Amino acid sequence: MQSDDFIQKAKKSLSSNECMAFFCSCEIKYSGRAEAHLPTGDRIIIIKSDNTILVHQPNGSVPVNYMKEGSSIEIDNKDNHAFIKSYNQKHKDSLQIEIYLIHNFISQRLEDGQKIHLEGSEKDMSDMIYDNPSLISKDFKPLAREEHTKYGFIDVFGYNKKGELVVIECKRYTAGPDAVTQLRRYVEKIKSLRGLKTVHGIIAAPKISPNALKMLDDWGFKFVSVNPPKRLETYKKSQMGLNDF
Amino acid sequence: MQSDDFIQKAKKSLSSNECMAFFCSCEIKYSGRAEAHLPTGDRIIIIKSDNTILVHQPNGSVPVNYMKEGSSIEIDNKDNHAFIKSYNQKHKDSLQIEIYLIHNFISQRLEDGQKIHLEGSEKDMSDMIYDNPSLISKDFKPLAREEHTKYGFIDVFGYNKKGELVVIECKRYTAGPDAVTQLRRYVEKIKSLRGLKTVHGIIAAPKISPNALKMLDDWGFKFVSVNPPKRLETYKKSQMGLNDF
DNA sequence: TACTACATCTCGCAT
DNA sequence: ATGCGAGGTGTAGTA
Numbered sequence: 241m242q243s244d245d246f247i248q249k250a251k252k253s254l255s256s257n258e259c260m261a262f263f264c265s266c267e268i269k270y271s272g273r274a275e276a277h278l279p280t281g282d283r284i285i286i287i288k289s290d291n292t293i294l295v296h297q298p299n300g301s302v303p304v305n306y307m308k309e310g311s312s313i314e315i316d317n318k319d320n321h322a323f324i325k326s327y328n329q330k331h332k333d334s335l336q337i338e339i340y341l342i343h344n345f346i347s348q349r350l351e352d353g354q355k356i357h358l359e360g361s362e363k364d365m366s367d368m369i370y371d372n373p374s375l376i377s378k379d380f381k382p383l384a385r386e387e388h389t390k391y392g393f394i395d396v397f398g399y400n401k402k403g404e405l406v407v408i409e410c411k412r413y414t415a416g417p418d419a420v421t422q423l424r425r426y427v428e429k430i431k432s433l434r435g436l437k438t439v440h441g442i443i444a445a446p447k448i449s450p451n452a453l454k455m456l457d458d459w460g461f462k463f464v465s466v467n468p469p470k471r472l473e474t475y476k477k478s479q480m481g482l483n484d485f
Numbered sequence: 486m487q488s489d490d491f492i493q494k495a496k497k498s499l500s501s502n503e504c505m506a507f508f509c510s511c512e513i514k515y516s517g518r519a520e521a522h523l524p525t526g527d528r529i530i531i532i533k534s535d536n537t538i539l540v541h542q543p544n545g546s547v548p549v550n551y552m553k554e555g556s557s558i559e560i561d562n563k564d565n566h567a568f569i570k571s572y573n574q575k576h577k578d579s580l581q582i583e584i585y586l587i588h589n590f591i592s593q594r595l596e597d598g599q600k601i602h603l604e605g606s607e608k609d610m611s612d613m614i615y616d617n618p619s620l621i622s623k624d625f626k627p628l629a630r631e632e633h634t635k636y637g638f639i640d641v642f643g644y645n646k647k648g649e650l651v652v653i654e655c656k657r658y659t660a661g662p663d664a665v666t667q668l669r670r671y672v673e674k675i676k677s678l679r680g681l682k683t684v685h686g687i688i689a690a691p692k693i694s695p696n697a698l699k700m701l702d703d704w705g706f707k708f709v710s711v712n713p714p715k716r717l718e719t720y721k722k723s724q725m726g727l728n729d730f
Numbered sequence: 731t732a733c734t735a736c737a738t739c740t741c742g743c744a745t
Numbered sequence: 746a747t748g749c750g751a752g753g754t755g756t757a758g759t760a
Binding site: 271274351424 | 514521523524525526529531534537541545546549550551553579588589596597598599601604663666669716718719
Binding site: 515516517518519520521547550551553576578633659661662663694695696697 | 747749750752753755759
């Protein structure tokens with residue numbers, strides 16, 4: 241495809257609020273939160289109707305360059321090839337794409353009012369623990385979940401049989417050192433806010449890393465193995481289906 | 486585009502290690518680390534030669550669904566429309582795309598051996614501090630940077646004029662509570678490993694949040710304002726260029 | 731492979 | 746707007 245042809249189509253796509261995708265050989269420079277340069281190669285480029293720009297290499301799931309929605313986009317001719325310049329005032333960054341060869345191009349107005357519905361988040365996990373406190377221990381009496389205001393962002397907290405406060409930090413995956421320091425912060429915060437000497441801390445996660453477990457021991461906290469909800473639900477079913485053959 | 490036509494093209498694209506992109510109306514289900522459902526709407530779909538799948542809605546910079554490289558991909562006909570099934574054994578997850586309408590389609594073999602060159606990471610920031618210790622204080626004598634082995638993942642550490650150890654944690658952005666607990670972990674680790682009573686901790690970042698600053702004070706650490714390197718470098722130049730008009 | 735921390739992280743929610 | 750923490754986080758570096 242000729243550069244002039246591409247520029248005309250791309251401008252039309254932008255002005256009619258369409259989304260476009262094209263494959264091209266290009267060179268890219270980014271400046272803003274960092275400085276980046278990507279030498280010439282074949283890329284997949286998407287420009288959406290909200291002026292989001294995504295540049296993908298032929299492998300991998302992460303864009304090699306991008307600009308977020310609300311950026312300005314200019315498309316010009318420079319030395320007989322197309323040149324895309326994008327600025328984002330909010331994020332103070334800019335992207336420049338020098339296009340040496342356009343392999344193909346598609347553009348279309350897209351309609352999509354749907355939002356993804358997701359189950360199995362950490363919130364769902366803390367809800368599960370709140371509703372099934374025996375997952376932690378038979379003595380645990382939950383008081384509240386997802387306290388985002390008074391005591392910080394504590395996932396679940398409650399009492400043990402002695403009436404002592406228990407703070408639970410949930411993680412959907414292997415808990416690392418960060419999870420333990422997070423728990424430690426919350427426990428200390430509650431201690432100081434309520435003037436208590438004894439507040440228990442529990443990490444609820446499927447696994448915990450060795451270093452994290454050592455830190456947990458050092459601070460007198462406990463680990464309880466809990467599997468997050470909704471994990472693999474449909475996957476397992478379809479695997480069962482496959483195994484029927 | 487007819488469903489049969491799409492299926493044929495897509496299969497050919499997969500078998501010849503091409504990358505493809507198309508716009509379509511579709512419905513998507515994901516199962517694995519969570520359960521997700523996305524009702525029918527217009528989407529942009531990319532399938533790369535490494536079997537990475539990306540599904541984008543018309544707005545926003547993040548894919549609404551995806552499968553990582555190395556997944557299996559099957560494309561079939563179901564009730565007269567195309568159906569894409571993808572499984573990833575490693576991540577134990579699966580994606581199903583039911584395609585009701587294909588708006589367009591491009592496919593191409595792409596060649597790209599280039600890697601992005603990026604400057605301005607946290608590593609670059611710790612290097613800058615190591616090379617310019619006066620950014621921290623006129624008394625700071627750096628000893629090592631990026632110690633990933635003996636004492637943990639410490640960005641920079643060194644001595645003050647009294648010969649006491651100083652640990653520096655760099656952050657490219659506003660330092661929050663996490664940065665302080667991270668620093669605290671490193672300082673305590675060094676204290677215990679070396680049997681020292683006095684080890685200083687410093688957060689080097691452009692800003693620090695109020696909560697983080699309070700925690701820092703509580704633990705006797707210090708904050709030093711340091712701007713990350715390479716930020717806005719070319720951006721500023723081009724803005725200057727713009728302002729010339 | 732598991733562990734650890736960075737990321738042009740992005741996103742949502744509360745203050 | 747900023748602060749704060751989750752994410753189907755992803756990715757790189759290392760033991």
